Amino acid sequence: MSHAPQSALPVGHYAYDDVDRTFLKQRVAQFRDQVERRISGALTEDEFKPLRLMNGLYLQLHAYMLRVAIPYGVLSSSQMRALAQIAQRYDRDYGHFTTRQNIQFNWIKLEETPDILGLLADADMHAIQTSGNCIRNVTADQFAGAAADEVLDPRVYAEILRQWSTLHPEFTFLPRKFKIAISGSSQDRVAARFHDIGLMAREGENGRPVFEVYVGGGLGRTPVVGVKLRDDLPEEDLIAYLEAILRVYNEYGRRDNMYKARIKILVQALGVDGFRDRVNAEFSAMDKARYKLPETIVEAIRSRFGVPDFEEAGNGPEKLVQQRKADRAFDFWVQTNTHKHKQAGYASVTISCKPAGGIPGDVTSAQMNLLADLADQLSFGELRITHLQNVVLGHVRQDKLYDLWQVLEQNGLGTANVGFITDIIACPGLDYCALANARSIPIAQKLSERFASPDLQREIGPLRLNISGCINACGHHHAGHIGILGVDKRGQEAFQITLGGAADQAEVSIGQIIGSAMSEDETVDAIARIIDTYLTVRTAGESFIETCRRVGTTSFKDAAYATA
Amino acid sequence: MPLLENGQLKDDNWQSVADGAALPSGDILVPLSRLAEGLGRNNEGRLGVVLQSGDSVDALRQALPRLDCVQLIFPIFRDGRPFTQARALREHLQFKGEIRVGGHVLPDQYEFLLRCGVSAVLLREDSDLAVWQKAHDAFTVAYQPSVLEEQPEGFALRRRLF
Numbered sequence: 225m226s227h228a229p230q231s232a233l234p235v236g237h238y239a240y241d242d243v244d245r246t247f248l249k250q251r252v253a254q255f256r257d258q259v260e261r262r263i264s265g266a267l268t269e270d271e272f273k274p275l276r277l278m279n280g281l282y283l284q285l286h287a288y289m290l291r292v293a294i295p296y297g298v299l300s301s302s303q304m305r306a307l308a309q310i311a312q313r314y315d316r317d318y319g320h321f322t323t324r325q326n327i328q329f330n331w332i333k334l335e336e337t338p339d340i341l342g343l344l345a346d347a348d349m350h351a352i353q354t355s356g357n358c359i360r361n362v363t364a365d366q367f368a369g370a371a372a373d374e375v376l377d378p379r380v381y382a383e384i385l386r387q388w389s390t391l392h393p394e395f396t397f398l399p400r401k402f403k404i405a406i407s408g409s410s411q412d413r414v415a416a417r418f419h420d421i422g423l424m425a426r427e428g429e430n431g432r433p434v435f436e437v438y439v440g441g442g443l444g445r446t447p448v449v450g451v452k453l454r455d456d457l458p459e460e461d462l463i464a465y466l467e468a469i470l471r472v473y474n475e476y477g478r479r480d481n482m483y484k485a486r487i488k489i490l491v492q493a494l495g496v497d498g499f500r501d502r503v504n505a506e507f508s509a510m511d512k513a514r515y516k517l518p519e520t521i522v523e524a525i526r527s528r529f530g531v532p533d534f535e536e537a538g539n540g541p542e543k544l545v546q547q548r549k550a551d552r553a554f555d556f557w558v559q560t561n562t563h564k565h566k567q568a569g570y571a572s573v574t575i576s577c578k579p580a581g582g583i584p585g586d587v588t589s590a591q592m593n594l595l596a597d598l599a600d601q602l603s604f605g606e607l608r609i610t611h612l613q614n615v616v617l618g619h620v621r622q623d624k625l626y627d628l629w630q631v632l633e634q635n636g637l638g639t640a641n642v643g644f645i646t647d648i649i650a651c652p653g654l655d656y657c658a659l660a661n662a663r664s665i666p667i668a669q670k671l672s673e674r675f676a677s678p679d680l681q682r683e684i685g686p687l688r689l690n691i692s693g694c695i696n697a698c699g700h701h702h703a704g705h706i707g708i709l710g711v712d713k714r715g716q717e718a719f720q721i722t723l724g725g726a727a728d729q730a731e732v733s734i735g736q737i738i739g740s741a742m743s744e745d746e747t748v749d750a751i752a753r754i755i756d757t758y759l760t761v762r763t764a765g766e767s768f769i770e771t772c773r774r775v776g777t778t779s780f781k782d783a784a785y786a787t788a
Numbered sequence: 789m790p791l792l793e794n795g796q797l798k799d800d801n802w803q804s805v806a807d808g809a810a811l812p813s814g815d816i817l818v819p820l821s822r823l824a825e826g827l828g829r830n831n832e833g834r835l836g837v838v839l840q841s842g843d844s845v846d847a848l849r850q851a852l853p854r855l856d857c858v859q860l861i862f863p864i865f866r867d868g869r870p871f872t873q874a875r876a877l878r879e880h881l882q883f884k885g886e887i888r889v890g891g892h893v894l895p896d897q898y899e900f901l902l903r904c905g906v907s908a909v910l911l912r913e914d915s916d917l918a919v920w921q922k923a924h925d926a927f928t929v930a931y932q933p934s935v936l937e938e939q940p941e942g943f944a945l946r947r948r949l950f
């Protein structure tokens with residue numbers, strides 16, 4: 225039996241209409257023209273660069289890289305198939321899911337890019353503003369619309385912000401890139417405080433939402449935890465207030481030094497009160513009627529989202545209990561890779577893109593097609609990409625989990641490691657990236673093999689291990705309980721270890737470097753010793769990060785640098 | 789330099805006054821530092837001010853009713869501050885005169901400029917007008933309000949572009 229969407233609207237994301245499609249076609253035509261002007265020489269590379277970046281096209285070490293937007297991480301099965309087709313036809317048969325819920329293709333030819341964008345447009349997709357000094361893809365909670373603890377669906381607001389920021393006339397040449405994340409629950413699953421703007425929604429008194437607004441968070445070479453700017457921003461002021469923040473940033477953000485150009489530096493320079501004063505001055509001076517977001521618009525956008533047509537739970541939950549009892553490996557997978565659903569008889573499933581020894585976030589076109597089929601059969605045709613580089617099926621019947629798990633197992637996607645030490649975030653690193661100091665992928669693979677044993681991982685418990693190939697921190701190493709940072713040590717690739725970072729719901733902190741850099745193999749061994757130390761000193765039920773906070777880093781540091 | 793206004797190339801009749809030079813008669817554009825001097829002229833022509841991208845438009849608040857033109861400068865196309873300056877001139881200071889931009893501007897920025905309230909662009913001598921026209925015609929819809937009185941169209945935040 226199929227769970228394919230009943231209505232014409234795609235479940236979980238905004239349905240394009242003819243106007244949106246015309247817009248995308250115009251955008252493709254514009255880019256085709258820009259590519260021609262570049263090839264003819266009418267545009268210099270310096271002039272072309274921001275134009276291609278605004279279409280997600282980077283020039284990397286070996287080829288162009290194309291970053292495709294997956295707004296709030298949600299896509300339909302047919303869109304996933306379009307990505308598979310691009311991987312197969314224009315890349316080397318795979319793609320890479322990123323921590324900003326997008327997908328990157330690493331082996332792209334400039335001349336073919338307009339055709340790829342055309343193919344994407346046919347699937348209601350694009351690469352607009354996935355790069356460049358503009359407002360980037362707005363990210364949201366991967367369990368949106370499904371989580372039992374959700375207050376409201378953040379995707380509706382992420383879509384409103386996506387539309388509002390698309391080719392925004394004033395904010396397309398900002399001092400630096402600008403990232404917004406939005407969470408629909410008080411459980412922060414989007415790392416809101418590591419974004420330029422982080423929004424946390426909750427229900428307001430009149431039944432309409434209000435937002436806590438955080439500003440000035442970020443990773444990169446200067447990691448900063450965002451500060452709270454507003455506690456209770458009403459829905460109708462959402463756009464006006466963001467306009468005000470961006471106006472202040474566009475006017476005062478530094479442009480003399482790209483390393484000091486992010487909004488976090490401006491917030492630090494003015495102080496949070498000084499910054500807030502300017503934003504409020506701008507906010508009170510602006511024409512409110514023009515920028516108001518009325519309830520009717522929110523509801524109009526919401527009405528373009530398909531909603532799943534859930535069935536009765538029946539005896540699904542009991543069946544699941546039986547199946548878990550009968551199969552220990554399945555039971556482990558259910559424990560780690562499923563999340564509580566608000567609808568009785570359903571669960572959200574996280575499919576790990578991190579098999580033992582694999583490359584975090586890399587998915588082949590065959591796997592993409594399989595995921596699309598599974599979404600059609602089991603989850604209303606909807607898929608989500610998480611900021612931890614995994615894929616989520618949002619709404620799976622509990623009595624289908626066993627079948628699903630078996631298919632995943634057969635296709636290398638059944639790893640039961642979500643939230644564990646091998647659920648590693650890693651950036652592309654020196655294998656692809658022109659800015660890298662070191663390769664992130666091989667060390668991720670070695671660590672993933674080292675800790676591959678399911679029993680060992682369960683013994684270690686929740687642990688976030690993040691790897692970046694350089695100080696730009698695309699792999700979120702600052703936010704890892706254990707972070708690994710690639711550095712250049714006299715011309716050699718080397719790695720520093722950080723401890724104590726977190727972008728968890730309860731606490732946000734930045735990891736501290738514990739000592740000098742080591743080689744790849746030394747680093748892997750040092751991490752194994754850190755884990756051994758943790759297993760020895762932890763108290764019952766204490767997670768790695770809790771132990772780290774309780775005992776500090778000294779004993780871990782001693783362990784890391786102990787030579788046997 | 790040719791001036792692009794409403795899709796047409798026009799002669800530019802404004803004279804830009806260099807830093808140390810005496811103020812001529814006729815329509816002149818002065819740097820912000822010489823605004824008072826410019827205002828001191830007697831009916832010798834219209835007055836405009838050239839703002840650098842780091843200047844605050846607020847400095848024009850008093851003088852604005854007596855100005856006919858504000859010229860904004862892009863030192864490089866990536867410096868997006870003139871977009872905010874133009875929008876603020878229209879939205880906060882209700883400036884109704886000409887806002888023109890000079891310096892390093894790309895045709896691909898033309899529509900953004902217009903939607904921020906810019907009325908004319910100083911083009912490089914070798915500019916291809918057709919490219920600018922094409923940039924203006926590239927899109928028929930926008931997804932956010934601007935200071936132009938564009939009509940909301942159909943759905944949500946959309947505006948029809950002309």
Ligand code: HEM
Nearest residue numbers: 322323324403442443444445486651652657659696697698
């Ligand atoms: C391979 C091409 C890439 C290049 C050239 C690149 C470049 C950069 C640079 C220069 C920064 C620092 C910006 C700043 O601090 O102002 C940065 C930050 C970041 N990038 Fe990348 N990146 C790449 C790939 C990725 C990938 C694959 C991901 C996701 C897995 C990613 C996600 C991020 C994130 C989350 C940050 C830090 C958060 C923040 O903005 O503060 N990037 N990137």
Ligand code: SF4
Nearest residue numbers: 651657660693694698
């Ligand atoms: S962290 Fe550095 S090496 Fe890794 S993708 Fe970002 S810029 Fe490249």
